[in-house]
Amino acid sequence: MTSDHGPSIKDDEQYEALREEGMSKGKAAAIANTPREEAGRKGGQAPPYEEWTVAELQERARELGIGGRSQLNKEELIDALRNS
Known part of the structure; x- marks a missing residue:
């Protein structure tokens, strides 16, 4: 049985x-307050990694903290980004 957590x-x-899954109160509240119609919408429309330049892939890998990116070729960068 769910309890009333107030108007918030x-x-x-x-x-x-x-919360039972272990999510923080703040994150659970943010998700619970998002209308379901909005929550299911698809996000941005970034092009697939195959269309990115090596420099763009390396920058994204840097943002994600992927090490050794300067030694990776384009295919390896794409694989590392998809599996990070």
Whole structure:
């Protein structure tokens, strides 16, 4: 049974499920307060990694903390980014 978490939580059932999974109160509240129609929308429209330059791939790898990126070729960078 879900309890009422007050007016600050829009979806008490989802909030409790997320908290039981170990999510923080803040993150669970943010997700529970997002309308379900909006939550399922697809995000940005970035081109696939195959269309990126090696420099762009290396920059993204740097942002994600992937080490050894200067020795990786384009295919290896793409693989590292997809598996990080």
